[in-house]
Amino acid sequence: MRDMRKFLLFSVVSCLGITASAQMSYSSAPSNEQHSKIDETIVDVTPRIQNSSKVAVQDILIGNGPNAYGPLSGPWTNVWADKDLNAISFVHRSDFSANGDNQSGSLRYDLSTDGGSTFSSNIGPVWNPTGSLPGPARYPQAAIYNPTGNTAISNAYLTFQAPSLNSTNGNWGGLVQGSVELNSASSSLSAIEDSSTGMNNYIVPENFTLHRNESFGLSFSNQDGVGYLDTLIVMKGTFNATNSNFDYTYQYIDLPIGVNADGNAQTTAANLEFQPNSVNGFISVLGYDSTYSYGLLHPIVLKTTDGGATWGAPTAVNLNTLVEVDSNKTLLQILQDAYNTGTDPWGITELTSAFEQDMTVDANGNPHILINICPGGSSTNPSGDPATPFSVYSGINNIVDVYSTDGGTSWECRLVGIPQSFRGDFGTVTCDNRPQTSRSADGNQVFFHYFDTDLDLWTGTANDFPDLWMMGVDVSSGTATGVAITNGPIDITGSDVINSAGQISFGNIAPQTWDNGDGTYTSHLVTQELDPSTLSDLDPTTYHYYPALYDGNSNVSIGEESLNAFSLEQNMPNPADDLTIVRMNVAKSGVYTAEIMNMIGQVVSTVELGNLGQGPTSFELNVSDLQSGVYFYTVRSEGLSQSKKMIVD
Numbered sequence: 001m002r003d004m005r006k007f008l009l010f011s012v013v014s015c016l017g018i019t020a021s022a023q024m025s026y027s028s029a030p031s032n033e034q035h036s037k038i039d040e041t042i043v044d045v046t047p048r049i050q051n052s053s054k055v056a057v058q059d060i061l062i063g064n065g066p067n068a069y070g071p072l073s074g075p076w077t078n079v080w081a082d083k084d085l086n087a088i089s090f091v092h093r094s095d096f097s098a099n100g101d102n103q104s105g106s107l108r109y110d111l112s113t114d115g116g117s118t119f120s121s122n123i124g125p126v127w128n129p130t131g132s133l134p135g136p137a138r139y140p141q142a143a144i145y146n147p148t149g150n151t152a153i154s155n156a157y158l159t160f161q162a163p164s165l166n167s168t169n170g171n172w173g174g175l176v177q178g179s180v181e182l183n184s185a186s187s188s189l190s191a192i193e194d195s196s197t198g199m200n201n202y203i204v205p206e207n208f209t210l211h212r213n214e215s216f217g218l219s220f221s222n223q224d225g226v227g228y229l230d231t232l233i234v235m236k237g238t239f240n241a242t243n244s245n246f247d248y249t250y251q252y253i254d255l256p257i258g259v260n261a262d263g264n265a266q267t268t269a270a271n272l273e274f275q276p277n278s279v280n281g282f283i284s285v286l287g288y289d290s291t292y293s294y295g296l297l298h299p300i301v302l303k304t305t306d307g308g309a310t311w312g313a314p315t316a317v318n319l320n321t322l323v324e325v326d327s328n329k330t331l332l333q334i335l336q337d338a339y340n341t342g343t344d345p346w347g348i349t350e351l352t353s354a355f356e357q358d359m360t361v362d363a364n365g366n367p368h369i370l371i372n373i374c375p376g377g378s379s380t381n382p383s384g385d386p387a388t389p390f391s392v393y394s395g396i397n398n399i400v401d402v403y404s405t406d407g408g409t410s411w412e413c414r415l416v417g418i419p420q421s422f423r424g425d426f427g428t429v430t431c432d433n434r435p436q437t438s439r440s441a442d443g444n445q446v447f448f449h450y451f452d453t454d455l456d457l458w459t460g461t462a463n464d465f466p467d468l469w470m471m472g473v474d475v476s477s478g479t480a481t482g483v484a485i486t487n488g489p490i491d492i493t494g495s496d497v498i499n500s501a502g503q504i505s506f507g508n509i510a511p512q513t514w515d516n517g518d519g520t521y522t523s524h525l526v527t528q529e530l531d532p533s534t535l536s537d538l539d540p541t542t543y544h545y546y547p548a549l550y551d552g553n554s555n556v557s558i559g560e561e562s563l564n565a566f567s568l569e570q571n572m573p574n575p576a577d578d579l580t581i582v583r584m585n586v587a588k589s590g591v592y593t594a595e596i597m598n599m600i601g602q603v604v605s606t607v608e609l610g611n612l613g614q615g616p617t618s619f620e621l622n623v624s625d626l627q628s629g630v631y632f633y634t635v636r637s638e639g640l641s642q643s644k645k646m647i648v649d
Contacts (some may be wrong), residue, residue: 020439028581052515059544062526063121064095068537070121070139071528072429072505074437075358077141079207081510084085084146085153085439087182088112088510088545090526091142091160094125094264101125105136107162111182113153115514116547119175126160126180134163141208145179145239154183159246161217161235163204170224175203177217179245190229193544203233206270209511211281213239215246216308218272218283227267230256232283235270236308249335253302266390271359272308273367273511276443279307281410282367284359288390289316295377295389299369303408305526317402319351322413326645327631331373331413335396338602344382346396352376354392354422355570358436360511362475363443369402370416370435386558393566394422399450401473416471419452421635424463427504427530427537433463434550436509438523444476447513447523447550451506466506468525472513472550503531507546523548568635575647576623583618584635590639594619596646598629609635623648 044300070093071078081088094106101108108124129136136426142160150156157179180191194242203219210216217235220228220590232253237246266288274281283302299317304310326333332351340344361367374392387393401414423432435450451466458465510524525546531539558599569583580596592609604626609619621633626648634643 008161016607028281030220045625049472059117059119059527060119062090062119062543062545063092063108064098064543065092065528065541066095066097067093068427068429068505068528068541069093070506071526071543072426072431072537073139073402074206075356075434075506076139076206076506077143077511078508078523079510079526080143080184081512081514082144082156082391083149083512083514084458085156086113086115087153087156088116088119088524089142089144089158090543090545091140091158092267092543093137093140094122094371097542099125101515102130103136103604105129107137107140107160107176108158109142109158111158112545116522116545119545124180125177126158127162127176129164130398135166135176135296137162137164137176139163140176141202141205141217143208143210144182145210145213147239147241148213148608154181156182157216157239157244157459158182159210159235159237161205161208161215169222172204172222172224174521175205175235175250177235177246181244196644203235205235207272207634209273211274211307214308215239217273218270220267220270221252224579228257228267230254230265230268232285234283234308239596247312251308251311253283255300255302255314257283257285257300258290258294260288260390266297269357271357273359273361273649275361275365275439276363276439278365280305280361280407281308282359282361282363282529283311283359284367284369285314286353286355286357289314291316292318292320293350294375295391296350297355297376297389297390298353299357299371299402301367301369301408315408317369318409319353319402322400322402322411325412325414331398331400331415334376334415335398338598339396346375346382347378347380347384348396349377349379350376350377352390352392354394356432356434360437360439360446361443362439362446364475365407366404367408368437368446368448368473370398370437370450371396371402372422372433372435372598373400373413375392392422397422397433399433399448399469401448412616414473415451416448417450417469419450419463420455421461421463421466424453424466424506426464427535427637429505429537431463433468434506438511438513440513440521445472445474445513445515445521447521449509449523450547451524466504468507468548470523470548470550473523504544505541509548513550521550523550568644570644571621571633571646575649576621577649578622578624580621580646581618582621582625582633583616585616586612586614587608588637589613589636592635594621594622595634596623596626597632597634604631 082472090110094101094108106125107127108122110119110121121559140162144158159179162176164176165171166174198419205217205219207218215463219233221231232255237248240247268286270285278619281304285300300314302311324331335348357371359369379387399417433450438447448471453465459618465574505528506524507527513523514523529542567585571580571582580591592612594607595603596605631646632643
C-alpha cells in the first residue's frame with residue numbers, strides 16, 4: 001500500500017453567511033418512539049461543493065419494519081459481521097401486521113451465511129411481548145456471539161439488547177436482553193426484561209459490542225422530566241452456556257456533564273470499544289466539559305486496563321489544539337488561515353463537535369473517534385453574528401478522525417473529508433452525516449464512513465440524497481498514525497438503486513470490515529427506505545444491505561476505478577519546490593484538466609491538459625509559487641476524477 005493519502009475530490013465555493021437558522025430537536029416524533037438529549041441548534045451556511053464520480057452499488061432487500069424509529073435514530077449496532085462464520089446479521093423491530101407478530105415492539109432479524117450474497121429475512125420473532133408488560137422494544141442492537149473454537153453458524157448465537165416501554169420512567173424504563181441460537185431447527189430463546197437497573201432510569205443504549213465472551217451495552221442514565229443524571233450505565237453480560245444467555249451486571253460510572261443556561265446537561269452520544277485481544281478499552285462521550293469554553297462539545301474519554309472491571313477518570317479532548325497529521329498545523333489554524341481573511345472574513349475562534357460520533361480501537365491500542373468538527377462557541381460568520389451555544393456552523397464542516405498515538409494520553413487528528421451537506425430531511429425527521437468507524441478483525445486496518453449528498457448531481461443544500469463516503473487507514477506497521485489506503489463515494493441513492501426520490505434514512509455500518517485477503521476490504525451497510533408514496537416516518541419501512549468495497553491496492557475510489565478512464569501516478573519529485581512531473585495512463589480519450597488544491601479544498605492552480613489520446617503520457621506542475629505544505633493534485637475528464645497528495649517544500 002502506497003504511503004500517500006487519497007483525499008476526497010472537491011472544490012470550494014465561498015461561504016457567504018447564514019442561510020438558515022432553526023431550532024431542531026431529536027424529539028420529532030411521539031415521545032414513546034424517540035428520545036431527546038441535547039438542546040440543539042443548527043446554524044447553517046452555504047455549503048462547499050464536492051465533485052465526485054458516481055457508481056451504483058446493487059442492494060439486497062432484506063427485512064421490513066413498522067416505522068422509521070429504529071436504525072433511523074443513531075449510528076448504533078444494528079449490523080454485525082463475523083468473518084470467521086462468513087455471517088452478517090441485522091436486527092430490527094418487526095412490521096408486525098405483515099409478519100404476524102403481537103405489536104411493533106416485537107423484534108426480528110435478518111441473516112446471511114454466505115458473506116452477504118443472500119439473506120434469510122424477518123427471522124423470529126426473538127422478542128414478542130404481550131400485553132403492557134414486559135414492554136415493547138425500541139432501538140434494538142445485536143451482535144453475533146461465536147464461542148471460542150466454533151466454526152459452525154448453527155452453534156453461534158445472536159445476542160441482542162433493546163430499551164422497552166414498561167412505563168416505570170415515563171414511557172420508558174425496561175431493558176430487553178436476550179440471545180437465540182442461529183440454528184434454523186432451534187426455537188430456543190432466552191430473554192429477560194429487566195427493570196431493576198436502579199436509580200429510576202430509563203435506558204436507551206447508545207452502543208452495543210462484544211469482547212471475548214462478554215457483551216457490553218452503554219447508556220446515559222436518564223430520568224423522565226429530569227434528563228441526564230450524571231451517570232453512565234454499562235450493561236456487562238457474561239455468556240452462560242447453561243442457559244445459552246448472557247448474565248448481566250450493571251456498572252454505574254460517575255460522569256458529570258456541563259449544563260446549558262437552562263440547567264440541562266449537554267450530551268449527545270457515547271461509545272464503548274476494546275482493543276482486539278486486549279483488556280484495554282475506551283468509553284467516548286460527546287458532551288460539554290466545563291474545563292473549556294461554554295457552548296462547545298468535546299469528546300470526553302475514559303479508559304479501562306482490566307477488561308471493563310474499572311474505568312479511569314474522564315479526560316476531555318481539546319479540539320482547538322488538535323494537530324492535523326498531514327499539515328502539521330492545528331485544525332483550528334487551518335480553518336483560520338482559509339476563512340478569517342479575504343473579502344468576507346469569518347471570525348473562527350473555537351471548534352466544536354456536532355452531535356454524532358463513533359469510535360473504534362486499533363491493534364496498537366489507540367482509539368479513533370470519528371466526528372464532525374465545525375466552528376462554534378464565540379466564532380462569528382462574515383456578518384459578525386456569533387454562534388449559538390451548543391450549535392455548529394455546518395457550512396464549514398469537517399469529518400475528522402480524532403485519535404491518540406499513545407493509548408489515550410495525548411491526541412491529534414486526521415482530516416478525513418469535507419462534506420458538501422450536513423443535515424437531511426426524511427419525512428418529518430432529520431439525520432446528519434452519521435460518521436461511523438469499523439476495523440479489520442485484528443485491528444490493523446481502521447475505516448471511516450459518513451454519508452453526504454453530491455450537490456452537483458442533486459442540487460439544493462440539504463443532505464437528502466446521501467451516498468456512503470469511505471476512507472481506510474493501515475496501522476499494521478505499528479506507527480502512531482498509519483497511512484490512508486483509499487476512499488470514495490458509493491452511490492446508494494440513484495434511481496436505479498432505490499427510488500427516484502432517493503428517500504432513505506442514513507445507513508448503519510457493521511463494526512467489522514472484512515479483509516478479503518487480496519488487498520481489498522468489505523464494509524457492511526444496511527439502509528432503511530421510507531415508503532416513496534408517502535415519505536412518512538410512521539409508515540412501514542424496508543431494509544437494504546450493501547457490500548461496500550475498498551481496494552487497498554489502488555489510490556482511487558472504488559467508483560472511479562470501476563469506470564477505468566485513466567490511472568494516475570505519484571508526482572516526481574515529491575516533495576517538490578519547482579517543477580514536478582506527473583505520469584498517467586489514459587484508457588479513454590478525452591479532454592483532461594489538472595488542478596492543485598490546498599488542505600481545505602481551495603483550487604490554487606489549474607492546468608488544461610487538452611485532448612489526450614489513449615496510452616501513457618505525462619505533464620508538469622509548477623509549484624514554485626506555492627507556500628510549503630500539503631496539497632492534492634486532481635485530474636478530471638468527463639465527470640471522472642482522481643487525486644493524489646503532494647508535498648511542497
